[in-house]
Amino acid sequence: MDLSGHSALVTGAGRRLGRAFAEGLAARGAAIAVHYGGSAAGAEAVARAAGRLGRPALALQADLADPSQATSLVERAAAGLGGLDILVNSAAIFEPGGLLETDLAAWERHLSINLTAPFLLSQAFARHRAGRPGAIVNLLDWRALRPGADHFAYTVSKAALAAMTKSLAISLAPSIRVNGLALGAILPPEGEPRDPEQILERLPAGRWGTVEEAVDALLFLVGGSDFVTGAILHLDGGRQLA
Numbered sequence: 001m002d003l004s005g006h007s008a009l010v011t012g013a014g015r016r017l018g019r020a021f022a023e024g025l026a027a028r029g030a031a032i033a034v035h036y037g038g039s040a041a042g043a044e045a046v047a048r049a050a051g052r053l054g055r056p057a058l059a060l061q062a063d064l065a066d067p068s069q070a071t072s073l074v075e076r077a078a079a080g081l082g083g084l085d086i087l088v089n090s091a092a093i094f095e096p097g098g099l100l101e102t103d104l105a106a107w108e109r110h111l112s113i114n115l116t117a118p119f120l121l122s123q124a125f126a127r128h129r130a131g132r133p134g135a136i137v138n139l140l141d142w143r144a145l146r147p148g149a150d151h152f153a154y155t156v157s158k159a160a161l162a163a164m165t166k167s168l169a170i171s172l173a174p175s176i177r178v179n180g181l182a183l184g185a186i187l188p189p190e191g192e193p194r195d196p197e198q199i200l201e202r203l204p205a206g207r208w209g210t211v212e213e214a215v216d217a218l219l220f221l222v223g224g225s226d227f228v229t230g231a232i233l234h235l236d237g238g239r240q241l242a
């Protein structure tokens with residue numbers, strides 16, 4: 001896949017999966033805006049490495065809990081790269097807690113970062129594209145399509161993001177394609193004392209997915225068939241069925 005001539009903004013790209021998505025896009029030739037919240041060193045390293053590959057690249061800080069910072073991020077990226085035609089909404093928070101443990105602050109935090117920020121970024125991106133082609137990928141979770149009781153606020157935020165993915169696909173067709181990538185167990189959450197072996201018991205595939213598989217799936221949604229829009233691709237080893 002050759003993405004040279006394209007420019008991408010990846011949110012939450014200073015570490016973990018967002019970083020791998022940014023590196024994967026840059027490796028295929030895209031110019032890259034590497035957004036971060038607190039992971040400045042990681043984001044700057046990604047931008048420097050992309051620069052060494054000859055790609056225009058910059059690291060941009062924004063707190064996505066702040067609507068004005070989320071809204072202005074697209075124009076900052078477009079100004080820095082000379083345009084933007086790919087948006088990957090990867091930044092998110094994932095806090096534990098069922099219904100009774102979820103206080104209003106946690107609820108609002110999840111909705112603002114996981115749902116309102118992708119909404120504002122997508123709206124700003126659509127305005128920037130002004131009818132020209134583009135692609136948006138929203139990072140989802142198998143829980144989005146099969147909500148349960150755990151991670152209550154997170155799950156509801158991702159379920160709403162799955163619904164928004166489809167509404168955006170219709171709203172922005174035919175110029176901008178909008179798809180969702182619903183991940184299962186790829187990287188264990190930081191700071192959550194869960195045994196990776198225990199998760200395997202509920203995984204039909206019998207193994208964790210790899211970061212490379214997640215990057216490949218993202219690249220397909222970004223640069224594969226332009227007949228694919230409004231789709232939600234599950235990369236979850238069958239978890240949503242189990």
Ligand SMILES: NC(=O)c1ccc[n+]([C@@H]2O[C@H](COP(=O)([O-])OP(=O)(O)OC[C@H]3O[C@@H](n4cnc5c(N)ncnc54)[C@H](OP(=O)(O)O)[C@@H]3O)[C@@H](O)[C@H]2O)c1
Binds near residue numbers: 016017037039
């Ligand atoms: N890991 C998995 O196996 C898995 C499974 C299912 C779904 N997913 C989804 O895939 C995506 C990436 O997953 P991940 O595990 O790599 O995520 P992660 O480790 O939780 O990273 C979260 C990212 O979001 C950014 N972020 C959080 N709050 C922010 C804020 N207020 N402002 C700006 N940035 C903020 C962080 O940026 P800074 O570090 O710069 O602050 C960080 O880069 C997420 O949408 C997640 O829900 C992942």
